[in-house]
Amino acid sequence: MGKLKSNTVIASGNYVNWSDSYSMGIKLIDDQHKGLLNFVNELFDHATGNEEEERAWFKGVIQYAVRYIREHFTTEEKLMKATSFPGYAEHKKAHDEFTLTVVKCAKDFESGGRMVLVKFAHFLKNWVLTHVAVMDRQYSDYFRRIATRKADGKLTITAADVVYT
Numbered sequence: 001m002g003k004l005k006s007n008t009v010i011a012s013g014n015y016v017n018w019s020d021s022y023s024m025g026i027k028l029i030d031d032q033h034k035g036l037l038n039f040v041n042e043l044f045d046h047a048t049g050n051e052e053e054e055r056a057w058f059k060g061v062i063q064y065a066v067r068y069i070r071e072h073f074t075t076e077e078k079l080m081k082a083t084s085f086p087g088y089a090e091h092k093k094a095h096d097e098f099t100l101t102v103v104k105c106a107k108d109f110e111s112g113g114r115m116v117l118v119k120f121a122h123f124l125k126n127w128v129l130t131h132v133a134v135m136d137r138q139y140s141d142y143f144r145r146i147a148t149r150k151a152d153g154k155l156t157i158t159a160a161d162v163v164y165t
Contacts, residue, residue, distance in 0.1 A: 014118075015041045016125055022132050024140040026079070032072040033136075036128050039065055043121035054117040055109070062106045069102060076139070083146060083157060085139050094135055098127060 016037045023030050039061075046057045073095040080088045102124075109115045147157050 014044045014121065014125070016129065022129075024132075024136055025144065026140075028075060029072075029079075029136075032068075032075065033128075033132055035068060036072065036124075039068070040121055040125045040128060043117060043124065047118035047121055051114075055115070058109060058115065058117060062109065066099075066102060066106060069099060073099065076136070079143075080139055083143065085142050087135075087138050087142070091135055091139065094131065098131070 018034055018037060022033060022037075024033070042061075046054060048054060077088070077092055077095065079085075080091060085091070105115070105120060143157060150156050
């Protein structure tokens, strides 16, 4: 796997189904969330119970996954800062804690530590879905409140809504 797939979330067993209820109403963010959910699904695909196979696959994707997660968090944080989202500090703290946990798992793995891929998949699935449903919903609702409606009915955040710091 060279990169995380986006836009196609599959269903089966422990897999995650994309639902419009996860949508933040921002295509870039939604596409990134779909990519994260696809990564979770790929973790479940590769949780075969064969530790050698799991390690080989995980070694090939973990650094890319960490970069993808950081890129996604940076995207969200830029939008929150630009619009003076009042929950920014708490949201960034949650992102930082999650990133540290994932990086620690990657370092443990790289140093030869035992890793149970299915356990890691469940952790990511639960964190991503909870974070999207609760914390991301807060900035999504905030953006909808400050946005204006264009003639075509779409919401937009205008320059007047953005605070540059």
